[in-house]
Amino acid sequence: MKIVICEDNPQQQKVIFTKLKNYSMINHPSVEIVLVASNAEEVLKFMNNNKIDCYFLDIDLGIGSNGLELAAKIRKQDVLASIIFVTNYSEALRLTFKYKVAALDYIVKQVDPGFSDSLIGAFESSIQRYNQLGQTKTMNLFQIKMGELIKNIPYENIYYFETSENIHKVRLYEQNGVYEFYEKLKNIEQINPIFFRCHKSYIINIQHVVQINKKSRTIEMANGTECPVSIRALRIIQNKMTENLCRI
Structure with a gap:
């Protein structure tokens, strides 16, 4: 399974990358974090030539860059990819419905005291979904x-x-x-x-x-x-x- 992380805060980006990498090395060694990006343009460019299975996206990616708009473009191109929002906004769930991106999960950075557990829980859900997709004949996988x-x-x-x-x-x-x-x-x-x-x-x-x-x-x-x-x-x-x- 291939993962992309998009987070404009360098410190938060490092935290997400490190936690996912360390956990996957022990529990899911076949998982690859193929891109760690700071803006939507990097992700969209990478998507043109690569098949991604799971995205961890920040909603607020800075000036001129919106994680929800990025997710909508991802969903338009790939209906099967898992999208997980890692955000400061507690209203993220309502916004994902508005943009119709069918997110797998969302994690609130500052509010959630169990951020690490939530991150790993969402990651495990994406792994489970990836495995199930491959076992569903109608998915042509x-x-x-x-x-x-x-x-x-x-x-x-x-x-x-x-x-x-x-x-x-x-x-x-x-x-x-x-x-x-x-x-x-x-x-x-x-x-x-x-x-x-x-x-x-x-x-x-x-x-x-x-x-x-x-x-x-x-x-x-x-x-x-x-x-x-x-x-x-x-x-x-x-x-x-x-x-x-x-x-x-």
């Missing part, structure tokens, strides 16, 4: 578990799966990396119509097929890889691709 790492990958980002040389493991290739985990291909091929078992050792995402070479019996994927295709699969893959286009 594929969840992988590798030791302490839990990662939700959108179906649309996945190129293909292949069996690993390591027994009982599968390798997943997606836009942001390659992951190997314990699973069987037969448990994957039925999760969504966009995934097609083109070979005994491969399942491809037909949305990322570039071309099919019938002579060499290979399928070129959008990441440049050529996946083998069986004779039987070759006969039906074009129909599969046509069916998928009709659904879009």
Whole structure:
């Protein structure tokens, strides 16, 4: 899970970062704090090229910068991300309704004597929500578990799966990396119509097929890889691709 912190007060920024980092190192080592920003512009720029799972935002970000407006822009781009407000304003809950940002939680800095506990509690809620999203089929997220790492990958980002040389493991290739985990291909091929078992050792995402070479019996994927295709699969893959286009 990837986290962004946006807080314009340097001291408060350090407190939030330190508490979350220290806690996650012990309890959730796969969590990454990928950006600590002082204004909305930094966050919006970072969002353009990165998928974020949870935001800790101050509501008052100084002159010309509003955490609620930032949250509204985040929500417009990503309906699934968790948004947690860390604020001086006790009326934050009412304001979040006004901006329709569906915040996961809000923590009042100066009023709340148990600030650290509230911060960690909200963090744990975001972890729980992240895990649940990956287990909900309607979200079109594929969840992988590798030791302490839990990662939700959108179906649309996945190129293909292949069996690993390591027994009982599968390798997943997606836009942001390659992951190997314990699973069987037969448990994957039925999760969504966009995934097609083109070979005994491969399942491809037909949305990322570039071309099919019938002579060499290979399928070129959008990441440049050529996946083998069986004779039987070759006969039906074009129909599969046509069916998928009709659904879009």
